[in-house]
Amino acid sequence: MFTMLGSKRRCCDGITRRETLKVGALSALGGFGLPQLLQAKAEGRAKEGQAKSVILLYLLGGAATQDMWDMKPKAPSEVRGEFQPIDTNVPGIQICEHLPRMARWMHKAALVRTVNHKAGCHNCLPVYTGWEVPPPDQHPRDIDPPSMGSICEYLRQGRGELPDYLYLPCWLGCYQAFRRAGPYGGFLGKRYDPLTTECQPYMAPGAPAPSPGSPQPVLGKPILPNSTLEAGLTVDRLSRRRGLLDQIDDQIRQAELQAPLVSFSKCQEQAFDILMSSKLRECFDIDREDPRLVDRYGRTLFGQSTLIARRLVEQGVRFVNVTWDLFWGPVNIDYDAWDTHQQNFKILRENKLPPLDQTYTALMQDLEDRGLLDETLVVVMSEMGRTPRVNGNAGRDHWTFCYSVMLAGAGIRGGAVYGVSDDQAAYVKDKPASTADICATIYRCLGIDPELRVPDRTNRPVDISHGGRAIEEILA
Numbered sequence: 001m002f003t004m005l006g007s008k009r010r011c012c013d014g015i016t017r018r019e020t021l022k023v024g025a026l027s028a029l030g031g032f033g034l035p036q037l038l039q040a041k042a043e044g045r046a047k048e049g050q051a052k053s054v055i056l057l058y059l060l061g062g063a064a065t066q067d068m069w070d071m072k073p074k075a076p077s078e079v080r081g082e083f084q085p086i087d088t089n090v091p092g093i094q095i096c097e098h099l100p101r102m103a104r105w106m107h108k109a110a111l112v113r114t115v116n117h118k119a120g121c122h123n124c125l126p127v128y129t130g131w132e133v134p135p136p137d138q139h140p141r142d143i144d145p146p147s148m149g150s151i152c153e154y155l156r157q158g159r160g161e162l163p164d165y166l167y168l169p170c171w172l173g174c175y176q177a178f179r180r181a182g183p184y185g186g187f188l189g190k191r192y193d194p195l196t197t198e199c200q201p202y203m204a205p206g207a208p209a210p211s212p213g214s215p216q217p218v219l220g221k222p223i224l225p226n227s228t229l230e231a232g233l234t235v236d237r238l239s240r241r242r243g244l245l246d247q248i249d250d251q252i253r254q255a256e257l258q259a260p261l262v263s264f265s266k267c268q269e270q271a272f273d274i275l276m277s278s279k280l281r282e283c284f285d286i287d288r289e290d291p292r293l294v295d296r297y298g299r300t301l302f303g304q305s306t307l308i309a310r311r312l313v314e315q316g317v318r319f320v321n322v323t324w325d326l327f328w329g330p331v332n333i334d335y336d337a338w339d340t341h342q343q344n345f346k347i348l349r350e351n352k353l354p355p356l357d358q359t360y361t362a363l364m365q366d367l368e369d370r371g372l373l374d375e376t377l378v379v380v381m382s383e384m385g386r387t388p389r390v391n392g393n394a395g396r397d398h399w400t401f402c403y404s405v406m407l408a409g410a411g412i413r414g415g416a417v418y419g420v421s422d423d424q425a426a427y428v429k430d431k432p433a434s435t436a437d438i439c440a441t442i443y444r445c446l447g448i449d450p451e452l453r454v455p456d457r458t459n460r461p462v463d464i465s466h467g468g469r470a471i472e473e474i475l476a
Contacts, residue, residue, distance in 0.1 A: 002063060002231065005311070007096070007237040013249050015334060020124075022439075024223075026425070039403075042215060046397070049374065049410045049411065049445055049447020049448065050410045050411040050442065050445060050447075051320070051375060051378050051410035051445040051446050051447075052313075052316075052375040052376070052410070052446075053313035053317060053319065053320070053375065053376050053377070054148070054149075054152075054307070054318070054319045054320070054322070054376070054377045054379065054442060054445075054446065055309045055310070055313060055318075055320050055322065055363070055376060055377070055378050056148075056149075056298070056319070056321045056322070056354075056376075056378070056379045056381070057306065057322050057324070057359075057378065057379065057381075058321055058322065058323040058324065058378045058381065059126075059324050059335065059337070059338045059356075059380065059381070059382045060124075060172070060173075060323055060325050060326060060337045060338040060339075060382070061326060061336065061338035061339030061340070061382065061383075062121070062122070062339055062382045062383060062384040062385055062398060062399070062403075063338040063352075063382040063384055063385070063386070063403075064338075064340060064344055064385065064386035064389065064396050064475070065382075065386075065403045065404035065425075066081075066096065066385070066386070066404075066421075067081055067083050067096060067344070067345070067348055067386075067396075068096050068099060068182040068348075068353070068402075068404070068420055069095050069096070069111050069404045069406060070113045070403075070404050070425050071083065071084075071085040071094065071095070071096060071372070071377055071423060071425075072425050073085055073424060074423070075388075075423060075424050075425075078389055078390050079388050079389055079390070079424045079425075081344070081345055081390060082095050082099045082349075083097055083098060083345065083348075083349075083405075084096075085097065085416065086100065086103055086149070086284055087103070088103040088106035088361070089103065089105075089106055089107050090105050090106040090107055090414075090415035093106050093111070093415065094344055096353065097346070098348065098349055098353040098357065098375055099353055099356070099357045100357065101360075101361035102322065102355045102356075102360055102361055103359050105192050105360075105361060105408065105410075106413050106414070106415060107362050107414045108373065108408050108409060108412070108414040109366065109406055109407065109408035109412065109415075110406070110407050110408070110409070110412050110413060110414065110415075110416040110417070110418065111374075111404055111405075111406055111417045111418070111472065111476035112404060112405045112406075112418045112419055112420070112433050112438065112458075112474065113402075113404045113417060113418065113419045113421050114402060114419030114420065114421060114428040114429075114431055114432050114433050115381075115403050115404065115405050115419075115433050115434070115435065115438060116400060116401050116402050116403070116428055116429070116432055116433070116434070117132045117383075117400050117434060118132065118134070118400060118401075119131075119132040119133060119134045119135075119400070119435075120138075120400070121384055121398035121400060122133045122180075122205060122339075122383060122398070123135065123138060123181075123384075124138070124140060124164055124172065124180050124181060124182030124381060124383045125144060125145070125181050125182050125433050126270060126383070126435035126436075127146060127182070127381055127382070127383050127438070127439075128147040128149075128182035128183050128439075129144070129146065129147055129148070129186070129439065129466070129467045130145075130434070130435050130437075130438070130439035130440065130464075130465045130466040130467075131144070131145045131466050132434065132435060132436065132466070135181065136459045138178075138181055138355060139179060139180075139181060139186050140179060140180070140181040140182070140186075141181065141186075142189075142457065143187055143456075143457065144181055144184065144186035145186050145187065145466065146184070146185050146188045146192060146264055146329065146362065146454065147182060147183045147184060147185070147186070148182060148187040148196075148319065148439055148443065149164075149165035149167070149194055149318075149319035149321060149442075150165060150184060150185040150186065150188060150192040150193065150194070151192075151442065151448070151454070151464050152164045152165055152318040152319045152321075152446070152448075153165040153185075153192045153318075154185075154188055154454065155196075155448065156194050156318065160316055161279060161280075162279060162280050162283075162312070162315055162316060162317050162361040163194075163195045163280075164250075164317060164318035164319060164419040165193075165194040165195065165258040165317075165318065165319045165320075165321075166195050166196075166197070166309075166312055166317060166319075166320050166321070166365050167183055167191075167192055167194035167195070167196040167197070167321045167323070168173040168196075168197050168282070168308060168309065168320065168321065168322050168323070169197055169198075169199040169220070169221075169222035169301055169304040169305045169319075169322070169323070169325070170196065170197065170198055170199045170222070170304075170325065171196050171311055172322075172323060172325065173325070174325065174465065175325065175327040175328060175329055175331055176325075176326055176328060176329060177203065177329055180259070182383075184323060184388050187456040187457045187462075188454060189420070192317075192320065193321040196225075196299065197220050197222035197223055197224060197225065197284075198222070198223045198224075198225050199220050199221065199299055199301060199325050200219045200220055200223070201219065201331050201333055202218075202219050202220055202331070202333070203216040203217065203218065203219060203221045203333045204216070204217065204219060205402060210332060210333055210334065210335065211335070211336070212335045212336065212342065212344070212420070213335075213336070213342045213343035213346070213347065213395075214346075214347075215333065215334035215336055215347065215351050216333050216334065216351075217333075217351065217355065218299050218300060218301045218302070218327050218334050218360065219299065219300055219301060219417075220300075220301040221286070221301070221304045221308075222284065222301070222305050222308060223284070224277070224280070224281060224284050226299065226472070229378060232407075240338030246408070249476070258439065268342065274446060279315055283308060283312050283315055284308055284311075286304060286307055286311070287306060289307065293307070293362075293366070295360070296358070296362040296365075296366075296369075297362040297363070297366075298355055298357055298358045298359050299464060300359075300364070302322065302355065302356075302359060303349075303355065303358070303359045303362075303435040305322045306359050306362075306363050307362075307363075307366075308323050309363075309364060310367060310370075310372070313372065313376050314370065314372060318446075324337060324338065324356075326339070332428050334351075338352065338382060340386065340389070340395050340396060341393060341395040341397055342391075342393035342394060343393070343394050343395060344390065344394060344395045344396045345394065346394070354379035356380075358439050360378075360380065363378065363410070364408065366376065367409065373409050373410070374409070374410055375410050376407045376409050376410050377407065377408075377409050377410045377411055377412065377442065377445045377446070378407070378408045379405070379406070379407050379408075379442065380405070380406040380407075380408075381405040381406070381438070382403070384398060384399060384400045384403060385399045385400070385401075385403025385404070386398070386399050386403075387399045387400065387426075388426035391465065399426075399429075400428055402421050402422075402425060402426060402427050402428050403475060405433075405438055407441065407445075407474065408475070410445060411444070411445030411446075411475060411476055412474060412475065412476055413473075413474055413475060413476045414476075416473065416474045417432065418431060418471055418473050419431040419432065419433055433471060434468060435468075436465050436466045436467055436468025436469075437468045437470070437471055438468070438471075439464075439465045439466075439468050440465040440469055440470045440471075441468075441470045441471045441475070443464065443465055443470070444470035444475065447474070448467060450462070450463075450464065450469070450476035451463060451465070451469060452464050
């Protein structure tokens with residue numbers, strides 16, 4: 001028996017971490033593997049988590065959260081900026097005047113005002129994985145740790161009709177022609193990458209030409225890739241093709257650990273599942289929705305992607321990411337996203353905060369109306385924040401030393417605030433929170449033990465939250 005050292009702490013299901021490591025090591029010899037053990041543990045612990053699903057609203061570029069959720073009205077003008085705070089429906093909590101509808105939902109939300117890391121600006125790995133080691137660049141690698149959504153896909157092993165992890169509206173950085181690391185399967189393999197949609201962004205006819213500092217609203221809808229059958233190909237013929245491929249695949253199961261093969265298999269599965277799953281295609285058919293509801297979300301790419309995210313979790317999808325990405329290069333609509341080096345207040349006031357306010361509150365109301373808010377966790381976050389001092393271009397620059405994240409819905413104690421920033425929202429004053437802590441909190445809400453380990457490419461067990469601890473003060 002090959003035994004690895006580990007903590008003797010025993011989980012509620014009676015399995016110790018040491019036994020977990022032992023079984024994981026034996027998986028290389030063909031025994032009961034770590035994925036199966038983690039799946040069993042996840043199923044056994046499911047009752048502990050209040051959230052069945054997560055909707056992550058990701059604001060690419062680094063939102064200026066001191067102009068949103070952690071305002072400093074008594075700071076000097078070059079720090080506090082142009083916006084005024086308003087009261088929320090929770091006494092003692094104030095947020096930005098341009099988020100009035102969000103203020104009415106603070107009783108369901110918690111703010112973590114002291115998130116920080118030193119892993120580099122625009123590095124998306126920390127927020128998706130909890131891994132805070134600066135990479136050589138921002139491109140995804142096979143040795144990266146897996147994202148939270150990939151862990152959900154890994155633990156459930158594709159047991160449902162729908163995938164457990166979808167990424168909308170396009171791959172991260174698509175219209176910047178720069179694929180960013182973070183939301184992928186990493187060392188678990190491409191098999192656990194998200195099913196990622198495509199989009200065809202456009203702006204309103206007759207709208208003024210956008211420029212850096214003057215973006216336009218991005219319109220459009222996410223589209224399922226490969227969602228139509230070729231001419232002459234019926235569902236029966238497609239099913240027979242899948243059966244033939246399954247027979248071939250049976251002969252090469254022993255080679256599953258070869259990354260290219262696993263990737264190819266995953267692509268095959270996604271293509272067949274999209275074509276044959278009417279339920280998945282129906283989730284993207286928002287023409288069936290009441291037009292008034294679509295209007296409430298907003299007929300932007302972000303708004304309609306968020307509406308589809310609600311439809312997906314309603315059908316049992318475990319983790320849905322909706323990114324407010326930037327769109328330049330061939331389309332030139334929104335150069336900045338939330339990366340407001342210039343005209344920060346103009347961009348937030350005219351292009352960012354009102355649509356976010358609209359879409360977020362439409363999502364919260366829609367979830368509550370359908371009885372889904374008590375089982376859906378909604379997270380709003382960026383990869384970093386902005387500098388406390390306004391620069392010479394009326395913008396704020398990159399800053400990772402203190403910023404805010406909002407969590408709401410299932411598993412969250414509403415009306416809570418964790419951590420205190422200093423008087424300029426520059427550094428943590430009390431109760432710091434790492435990105436690993438945020439990931440651990442999300443895992444806890446889902447009923448997944450943040451201390452669970454998964455095997456990397458050398459079969460070495462790695463903590464899924466990289467040492468993070470759930471923030472108990474904001475948990476219900």
